[in-house]
Amino acid sequence: xxxxxxxQSGQKWLPPVVFYFQVCFQRAGGPNFRAxxxxxxxxxxxxxxxxxxxxxxxxxxxxxxxxxxxxxKRPVGPLDGSLARWVENCRRFMDTSAKQKDxxxxxxxxxxxxxxxxxxxxxxxxxxxxxxxxxxxxxxxDSGDSKVATETVELVYDRLERVN
Numbered sequence: 001x002x003x004x005x006x007x008q009s010g011q012k013w014l015p016p017v018v019f020y021f022q023v024c025f026q027r028a029g030g031p032n033f034r035a036x037x038x039x040x041x042x043x044x045x046x047x048x049x050x051x052x053x054x055x056x057x058x059x060x061x062x063x064x065x066x067x068x069x070x071x072x073k074r075p076v077g078p079l080d081g082s083l084a085r086w087v088e089n090c091r092r093f094m095d096t097s098a099k100q101k102d103x104x105x106x107x108x109x110x111x112x113x114x115x116x117x118x119x120x121x122x123x124x125x126x127x128x129x130x131x132x133x134x135x136x137x138x139x140x141x142d143s144g145d146s147k148v149a150t151e152t153v154e155l156v157y158d159r160l161e162r163v164n
Contacts, residue, residue, distance in 0.1 A: 016123045020116045023072065025086070025109040033082035038150065039073040040113055043126055045160055069135070069154040070111065070128055076138070076149045087133045087153055108132045111155060112163070125164035131157035 023040060026032045048063040077084055086107065093106050108130040114122040135154035139147075 014117070016115045016117065018115075020118075020120075022114045022116060022122075024112045024114070025082070026112060027107070027109045031082070035072075035074065035081070035083040037072050037074040038148075040070065041073075042068045042070040042154075043113065043128075043160060044068055067128075067157060067160050069156055070131065072153045072155065073150055074153075076151050083153070087136055090133050091136070106132050111157070114164075122164050124162070127161055127163045128155065128157035129159040129161075131155040 021037075021040065022034060023037055024032070024034050044067065046066050046068075048066055049060040050063040051058045052061045053059075074083075079085075079088075086109070090106055109132070111128040111131045113126050113128075115124045117123040132155060133153050134156045135152075137152045137154075139150040139152070141149070
């Protein structure tokens with residue numbers, strides 16, 4: 001877990017900015033890596049509900065927590081990068097797992113998203129546990145536009161928690 005970055009007495013707390021963040025991919029035994037992104041989205045949870053018929057009539061009660069996919073958007077990168085290799089290995093696993101009964105498990109990572117302060121220190125952090133890619137998409141090509149070519153990776157994960 002990251003150290004607390006709460007302001008010391010007498011220091012002024014500054015609200016974080018959304019454009020200065022870092023994404024780290026961690027797993028026991030490694031290899032661990034970082035990747036840069038233009039945008040991270042989908043950090044959320046939803047407490048589902050069902051209706052319970054009680055003495056006072058129907059009441060909503062919690063039924064569990066669900067998490068949307070995390071989306072990571074970045075410029076199209078080289079194929080030899082750590083993120084690209086991981087995404088491709090996960091896709092290959094799905095292509096071959098039906099054919100080979102003794103395949104290893106898919107390689108999941110804990111993905112930690114740090115919102116950084118002006119010195120580059122984590123001001124707030126969230127961890128997505130046991131994440132792996134479930135979708136990859138390429139942005140549109142448009143000859144009338146001069147944007148950077150982007151790719152998006154969607155990750156599914158077990159749990160989201162604020163760790164700092």
